[in-house]
Amino acid sequence: MKIKELEQKLIEINVPEDVYSILKGGHPNEQYCINRDGDNWEVYYSERGNKTGLKMFNDEDAACEYFYKKVAKYAKIN
16 A cells, blocks of 8 residues: 555545644654655654654555554544
């Protein structure tokens, strides 16, 4: 899965946008984040300026799959 597909899937399952940050960088408060760092991908939970549970990936697909599994549990079912 690539970033564009990840974004679309999160929209389709109604995950609130305030739960996650995709490629925005920085340390948003209380959001799951996925960012590119050179050739690597970072997935972490940002809380009070800290990266919690940081996982590094060298593959976009693996990072997106991991991020999706972390964030999908916040889907809003209509």
